[in-house]
Amino acid sequence: MDELDLRVVAALIAHPRASWPTVAKAVDASEATVSRRAARILSSELVHVAATLDVLATGRGVPVFVRVRCEPAKTVSVANALTSWPSVRFVSLVSGAADCLVELVAIDRNDLLDLTLVRLPELDGVIGSSSEVVLRRFTTGVGWDPGLLDAEAVAALRADRFDRWDRAQPTELAPPLTEVDEALVAALAEDGRMRWRELAARAGIMESTARRRVENLCQTGALRLRTIVEPETLGLPVTAFLWLRVDPRRVDAVAEELARNPAVLLLCATAGEHTMCGEVAVAAYSDLHRFLTGTLGGIAGIRDVDVTLGLRTLKRASIVRPWFPDPIPAAHERTS
Template sequence: MDDLDRRIVGALMANPRASNAQVSDVVYTSEATVSRRVSRLLREGTVRVIGVLDGEATRRTRSLFVRLRCRPGEAHRSAARLAAWPECGSVKLLTGSVDCIAEISYTSNEHLLAITLEQLPSLDGVFAVWSNQVIRRFATPHSWLPDLLAADLVEQLRGQRLDPWHDPLPDRPATTDPLDERIADLLSHDGRLGWQRLGELCDANPVTVRRRTEAMMTAGALRMRTVVEPESIGLPVNAFVSLNVNPTQLGHAGDLLAQHPSVLMIAATTGDRNLCGEIALPSDAALYTFISDTIGSLPGLQHADVAVALQSVKRAGLTPATPPELRR
């Protein structure tokens, strides 16, 4: 990517469904140039815009982080098998105290029991499993935006959104019907579908489809997200942090981390770690500074484990695109 590409990506991260005209206003180029560049980024798979039917907002699913230790030489195969699970949203291979980490959605305690006590231990090559249930999110990938655009331009784009990119979950579950779910499914594959095309695919009036989509966004049921691998925007050091913080300081620590532009997501969890998240940085030196200054100064910090990601096997339910020069 060149500088203009990165600014366009920043605009799409701030507002995934921003029109080409809205993007051109903040990146200071023509609408035609934006159209051409966005099409290329999407076509090559460098950037993907998706709609996510929020399982927590609709009270359908909850999330679990799992950390796996694998036998020598088995980590890649175990991660690939885990990535094939439909309930698995992300998988990374790591270097550090564990070999693999994944985020998994579950629908009930029975489902969680099957995942943790049957499915995970039965994965070939896995000999140790740790699990941490997500109980509160301080920052999510929907709100992540590294320093690609000026703050006033980010505020301008975010002000045009209807979906709650950073708001807490609604007090009452957001409800959906079959048409809503059809719309969400289509947007999960292409979050920039126009209203006319979306209506055709749903066999419904485009006005109805737009009204339903915007109602789901306003209710918090549907969240839009621009998915990009951090290294493609100049952040090659991707890592997972697992922290123990004094419970009396947990909320304060989570809020502080959520404000940092290097934090993709951070959540309070149960289990042996009570604050877990993902970070992306431009260099090892920046990682050192983040560990020593940002993590080191957290109130109530008791233990910190930082594992650097070697490969993103799956992100946001998607397998990262293969670069064009490697395609066969």
């Protein structure tokens, strides 16, 4: 994608359902150009706008990060198998203390036990795992700003949103969803920019009712709008997952400082081996070095940092992009 394409994607990250005139104003281009480019971008597999239920706000479970260790020859097959689990929202091949990183949603303690201590070990190739239960979210991809638009343009786009993009952690449970709400959510999970008329038809209600119900779901925090794109598509190919041990008295202060950093996509307080975990994306390994030594090194309260490098994401926000590598040629084929 060229510079204008990237700015269009950045505008959709700031406001996933922004109208094309609104996007055109933000990126300083004509509406016709933006509409044409956006149609091409959204028809590709690189960018996807979707809406998902917030499991914390709806009381449907708790996110859990699982670091999986695998037999070397079976890591990719394990990762691809995990993408098919309905409870799994994120899968990435990684390098470091684990081979595969997974985010899953456990309904309750018994479900977590079944997923991590029964089903996961049954996968051929899994040799071990460790889990980190999310206690609090400080920032997520819903509120991420990759820094491709100026602050004024991002602020203007966000001001027009009707969802709680600015509230990573719900303050209270949202009201129970009705059957109509569930139908609307299912449709928006397929296409987060689906027109109100089509949404209404899918749910069997009037267009004005569909809009009112979706806006209400978003305002209560039950529904989260997001433009899903891999950081490398935006020129940020170096991703790393951070596992921090932080002085308990400094967790909120550390989180507040890190959440403001544009390199941080995700930041959570966790229960497990580490106090906090997060994901960062930068343009080069030298930038990651500066982040680790300068940014993290300059924050009081961080006692220890474990870094896991992202290699390839197979599932993000429940959008699956499986990877089946080509077979490595035999030695005589490589030298012939």
